[in-house]
Amino acid sequence: MAVSKTTIAAIRFGYGFHRDQAAPSGPAALFDTLAVAQRTPMPVPIAGLTERRQRLDALIAERKSGGKSPEFQNMRKAMRRDAMRDAAQVVFRRAVSPHGFYERLVAFWADHFTIAGRNAGQLFIAPTFEPEALRPHLMGSFGEMLSAVVQHPVMLSYLDQVSSFGPNSRAGKRRGKGLNENLAREVLELHTLGVGGPYAQHDVRELAELLTGYGVHRGFGKFRFFQQRAEPGAETVLGQSYGGDPAKAAHALEFLQDVAVHEITARHIASKLAVHFVADQPDPDLVAHIAAAWRNSGGDLPSVYQALLEHPASWEMPFAKIRQPTGLVAATMRAMGVTAQDLDGPLARGLRLVRALRDLGQPLLQPPGPDGWPEEAEAWITPQGLAARLSFAGKVGQLIAKRSDVDPRRFADGVLRDALRPETGFAVGGAPDRWEGFALVLASPEFNRR
Amino acid sequence: MTISLSRRAFLGSACSAAASPLVTPVVFASAPGDNRLVVIILRGGMDGLGVVQPYGDLGLRALRPTLSRRPGDGVTDLDGFFGLHESFSDLLPLWKAGELGAVHAVSTPYRDKRSHFDGQDLLENGGASSDGQMTPARDGWLNRALSLIPGARADTAMAVGQDNLLLLSGDAPAGAWSPTNELSLEEDERRLLSLLYAGDPLFTRALEGAAMLSDRSEGRAARETGKTLAQFTADQLNGPSRIAAFSLGGWDTHKTQSNALKRPAKQLTQALLTLKSGLGRNWERTAVIAITEFGRTARENGSAGTDHGTGGAMLLAGGAVQGGKVFGQWPGLGQSDLYQNRDLLPTDDLRRYAAWALAAQFGLRGSDLERSVFPGVDLAGNPGIV
Numbered sequence: 022m023a024v025s026k027t028t029i030a031a032i033r034f035g036y037g038f039h040r041d042q043a044a045p046s047g048p049a050a051l052f053d054t055l056a057v058a059q060r061t062p063m064p065v066p067i068a069g070l071t072e073r074r075q076r077l078d079a080l081i082a083e084r085k086s087g088g089k090s091p092e093f094q095n096m097r098k099a100m101r102r103d104a105m106r107d108a109a110q111v112v113f114r115r116a117v118s119p120h121g122f123y124e125r126l127v128a129f130w131a132d133h134f135t136i137a138g139r140n141a142g143q144l145f146i147a148p149t150f151e152p153e154a155l156r157p158h159l160m161g162s163f164g165e166m167l168s169a170v171v172q173h174p175v176m177l178s179y180l181d182q183v184s185s186f187g188p189n190s191r192a193g194k195r196r197g198k199g200l201n202e203n204l205a206r207e208v209l210e211l212h213t214l215g216v217g218g219p220y221a222q223h224d225v226r227e228l229a230e231l232l233t234g235y236g237v238h239r240g241f242g243k244f245r246f247f248q249q250r251a252e253p254g255a256e257t258v259l260g261q262s263y264g265g266d267p268a269k270a271a272h273a274l275e276f277l278q279d280v281a282v283h284e285i286t287a288r289h290i291a292s293k294l295a296v297h298f299v300a301d302q303p304d305p306d307l308v309a310h311i312a313a314a315w316r317n318s319g320g321d322l323p324s325v326y327q328a329l330l331e332h333p334a335s336w337e338m339p340f341a342k343i344r345q346p347t348g349l350v351a352a353t354m355r356a357m358g359v360t361a362q363d364l365d366g367p368l369a370r371g372l373r374l375v376r377a378l379r380d381l382g383q384p385l386l387q388p389p390g391p392d393g394w395p396e397e398a399e400a401w402i403t404p405q406g407l408a409a410r411l412s413f414a415g416k417v418g419q420l421i422a423k424r425s426d427v428d429p430r431r432f433a434d435g436v437l438r439d440a441l442r443p444e445t446g447f448a449v450g451g452a453p454d455r456w457e458g459f460a461l462v463l464a465s466p467e468f469n470r471r
Numbered sequence: 472m473t474i475s476l477s478r479r480a481f482l483g484s485a486c487s488a489a490a491s492p493l494v495t496p497v498v499f500a501s502a503p504g505d506n507r508l509v510v511i512i513l514r515g516g517m518d519g520l521g522v523v524q525p526y527g528d529l530g531l532r533a534l535r536p537t538l539s540r541r542p543g544d545g546v547t548d549l550d551g552f553f554g555l556h557e558s559f560s561d562l563l564p565l566w567k568a569g570e571l572g573a574v575h576a577v578s579t580p581y582r583d584k585r586s587h588f589d590g591q592d593l594l595e596n597g598g599a600s601s602d603g604q605m606t607p608a609r610d611g612w613l614n615r616a617l618s619l620i621p622g623a624r625a626d627t628a629m630a631v632g633q634d635n636l637l638l639l640s641g642d643a644p645a646g647a648w649s650p651t652n653e654l655s656l657e658e659d660e661r662r663l664l665s666l667l668y669a670g671d672p673l674f675t676r677a678l679e680g681a682a683m684l685s686d687r688s689e690g691r692a693a694r695e696t697g698k699t700l701a702q703f704t705a706d707q708l709n710g711p712s713r714i715a716a717f718s719l720g721g722w723d724t725h726k727t728q729s730n731a732l733k734r735p736a737k738q739l740t741q742a743l744l745t746l747k748s749g750l751g752r753n754w755e756r757t758a759v760i761a762i763t764e765f766g767r768t769a770r771e772n773g774s775a776g777t778d779h780g781t782g783g784a785m786l787l788a789g790g791a792v793q794g795g796k797v798f799g800q801w802p803g804l805g806q807s808d809l810y811q812n813r814d815l816l817p818t819d820d821l822r823r824y825a826a827w828a829l830a831a832q833f834g835l836r837g838s839d840l841e842r843s844v845f846p847g848v849d850l851a852g853n854p855g856i857v
Contacts, residue, residue, distance in 0.1 A: 180725075181725045181726045181774060181776070184726050184773065184774030184776075185773055185774065186773045186774075188773065193773065198773040198774065199772060199773025199774075200772060200773045201725055201726065201772050201773050201774045201776065201778065202725075202772070202778040202779070203725045203778065206585070206586075206778075206779065210584075210586050216584060216586045216588065216589050216603070221583070222583060222584075222585070222811070222813075379651075379694065380651055382633035382634075382649075389514065389634070389720065390514065390515070390587055390588065390720075390723070391587075392587070392588045395635070398673055399635070399640070399673070400635040401635075402673050402674060402677045403630075403635050403647050403677055403680070404646065404647045404648060404677050404678075404679075404680025404681040404683075404684060405630075405632070405633055405647050405648050405649040405652050405681070406633065406635070406677065407674065407677040407678060407680075407681050408648070408649075408652040408653075408654035408681045408684075408685065409633070409649070409651070409652060409654075411654055411664075411681070412652070412653055412654055442670070444666060444667060444668075444669050444670060445667060447666065448663055448666050448667040451663070452663075461663075461667055464664070464667065465667055466667075466668060466671040466673075466674045469674075
């Protein structure tokens, strides 16, 4: 099936068409949207990062004084509710932005640097990760983004770095505490080299020592380097010596800058980008092309994105990837013509985002592990996964039928344009009720693929 | 052609008894017997040394000054050497009834990189490689076993939950459903959807599976928990299914482990107790094995937790297992006993125990198990766990 580049740009590299938004016509136009998006304030901003930390501090103080008092329970309940609302806003942000490719890249990095909300505190602070650690560096270098991630309170807390102490550090000896390897291992295994990469257990150990001192000021506050937790002496990671006395936060950053431009990191993340955007088994030439851009630019991310966009394999059909539930929901909202004003309106209530995503198998802030969500089509289009998508499509179909009087066939044309398959057109045309027609569009393979 | 799609197609509160035109006609030949097997994947790396604590090994206290416990103070004695962590106390009646057991100091062949994700892939794939490389077919061992069971049909084995289990993926047809699914399809709706998905094999296959199961869920669970997964599993095993698998997460206890273990322990405990109550008399013929990608470091880490290790424990439950016993050869916890001076040394391959369970429950031949289900495994010396 021949499909225009405008359609591929919208579906493969964005969250689908939006009735009231212009669609970039191809690679060059798509790339140009990135710089514009970087200059534009974040859509659907989240309120009060400072306030959020104050509330957490108040919660911690309440726990220290009153244990499980009713005040403490109420504060915690309110925070959990607000946290879920913030998490749902992430989907809104993806859906309303006119810069779909930019938002897809944010989502890619958010999955590459997976975080989760494992307790009330983490859940509450998690929404700050994307605006603080990822977006400011999306058009910078990978090394900058990696450094921001490894110094962000959410990551330091999620991967337990906050409780890692140099066994021979002053604080470690005094408090009888030692290393926690979690962050060091995932930096090597997930964030940079990949599990097949050239590192061994002793590199994990040495990097964990190099990272000691990285912590968070008061609970979930700002990044802080705790000199007295840092393991004395230099560490050798991947055959190279870093640090020495006195320990400094900059020592680990030197390692992160080096590993960010490592050949194996380039190949690992080039492959992940191709897998995420194009195909579960991408063209090796596409991966090599992206990796070369990474190498030649020193991990300059715009150069990397450009390499992804300019390669012909990125514009080939078919749509081999499956929209993950978050992407499916964002595309559904776009098909409904969502705007930022809908955030607290009937549309948001009707969709019941938090619950919908849980039922669709991608609950907010609860990834299966630090490696994020699976990419393979077969992981999503299972009997139980498809059943959840059919239920969702049915509910949304009714919602659309209530909100608008559009003909389902016109809806199908607007949402899918030249990606619409004859089979879907036939089924939609034969639906006896309008809502069923909308539901069939949303349940169609071409709406669930990208 | 008339196409009608009722409201129930998608809202699905009612049941439909119509036979699906999508499902390959099934042959009701020999059913695969009355024995049942449940495999629970414990994601994150369950700390075998913490859950089934070898309190009788003097090395434990030295390695785990804050995490080790003694009988009456955090663990319940099982056999004079091992004790069960207090978070699992609700399972003690099963132990006493001989319906709960464990195998200690086991692991898959995966070694050294200690990655959750490679470890879980190998655990479910059943291959023999130490570096996490899967067998060429990249399928699951339970799926390969299913293909060897005489009379197995598409509904003989079920993956339960939204988690897409590699364990049951492969060429042999198997069902998959979540207790949270609420879909119920009428025949005309199935036909319309099959038109919609014509030419897309991935969607067509998934629809066949959904159509087969849309009638089998009674009452929709609000969310997946140990309890709801187990209740759904029990319902399926009381029906035509004989094999089921689901996963429970939360075992990656890097920090303040005694606290962090509470939630996953509760999920697993409730899952096992719900299986027992839900299966009723069928519990007698059921074997449950709970396995994890690796054990955790023998030493506690700097934050009263444990990091990724190697040897660990698997748990056994069900009326069909020889419970009340901890199987396996204990390697000891002295410095020279540890694997790489760090982890509990695995003295056996956990795949052997899974293979013996398959042989006992479904009569699979040793040669098939050694060759195709668990390549490279040696089944000599069956201790009789089932």
